[in-house]
Amino acid sequence: MTRHILSLSGGKDSAALAVYLRDRVPDMEYIFHDTGKELPETYDYMARLESILGRPVTRTTPEDPFEHWLAVYGDMLPSNHRRWCTKMLKLKPFENYIGDDPCINYVGLRADEKRTGYISTKPNITAVYPFQDDGLVRADVFRILHDSGLGLPPYMEWGRTRSGCYFCFYQQKIEWVRLKRQHPALFDRAKEYEERSAMVSAGFTWCSRESLAELERPERMAQIEKNWEKKNADRAARRENLPLAAVLAGAEVEEEEPEGCLICTL
Structure with a gap:
């Protein structure tokens, strides 16, 4: 039996996609890869999202914390050239959670984006992009979040633009x-x-x-x-x-x- 999985990052796009698909994919599994290095506002947002969805969000905490992998990688910080943090703290727990089950992974890329991403390439996992398929753009994400009562992630109130670890090397x-x-x-x-x-x-x-x-x-x-x-x-x-x-x-x-x-x- 094919599983339907939506990974939540604590960001606006995946949250909006979860709300968008809430009544369209009734057997959806919502998961959040908790690295233990998230902002406090992210945890608050995830709790509010659970209430909106009316479904629990499974935490896929990695077996080994960031400090373990930092030591494994010789105390070399992760960077855009060596994204071991994503691989070990996000992607690996995600693939362990799926196992060998056939899975459709719902990804929140919008129709106005040209990005590609670091997602699983396991043959049993198929990525789909509902926002792109349905032509939804940034303004639609804002509308979905507003209409649902969830709103934008609270860290955006003080100027943080992205979810992810508080020390993310991609932040400005x-x-x-x-x-x-x-x-x-x-x-x-x-x-x-x-x-x-x-x-x-x-x-x-x-x-x-x-x-x-x-x-x-x-x-x-x-x-x-x-x-x-x-x-x-x-x-x-x-x-x-x-x-x-x-x-x-x-x-x-x-x-x-x-x-x-x-x-x-x-």
């Missing part, structure tokens, strides 16, 4: 600044991992060419915030020239979403 520098301001203890823990890694790989940091110790200096944080505000103002100025049709389609809030691992960030 402005997001590191906001993490420092919103969750200083988590920022400090990420800095400890970075300092540990520096003992074996000098110069390798979570952020490109800048350590968290350098980034957290008050003058540097102020500079990053100033640069982001200017970029945001430039984007707002460009929006003024958008045709009405583009505004109605949600283009006034559209940004190019940073690369990431689908199983982590959708």
Whole structure:
């Protein structure tokens, strides 16, 4: 018997897809790959989503934590060139949960995206993309979440754009600044991992060419915030020239979403 699986990351797209398919796929299994390194807001959002779905969400916590795999990989931090965090903390638990059962895996890529992702290639797992098949875009995701009463993930209120671990190397520098301001203890823990890694790989940091110790200096944080505000103002100025049709389609809030691992960030 074929199983129907929807992996939830704590992000807006997978949450919207779960709501979208709630009554269309009654035997859906909802799973959340809890690395133990998620933001507190992510856990709150998952609890609210369970209430909206009226179904439990299974946690597929990995057998070995992040610290174990960091040691296995010689204290080398994960990066976009070596995504062992996704492989060991997300993909491996997902495939263990499925086993050899035939499975349809529902993925929340939208019709307005051109991304590809780091998803399972096991022959018994078939990925499908309902949003792409039905032509749903970013504005539709916002509408689904609003109409359901779930809303957007609460971490977006303080400027975080993605789900995933609090130390995700894909996040922008402005997001590191906001993490420092919103969750200083988590920022400090990420800095400890970075300092540990520096003992074996000098110069390798979570952020490109800048350590968290350098980034957290008050003058540097102020500079990053100033640069982001200017970029945001430039984007707002460009929006003024958008045709009405583009505004109605949600283009006034559209940004190019940073690369990431689908199983982590959708």
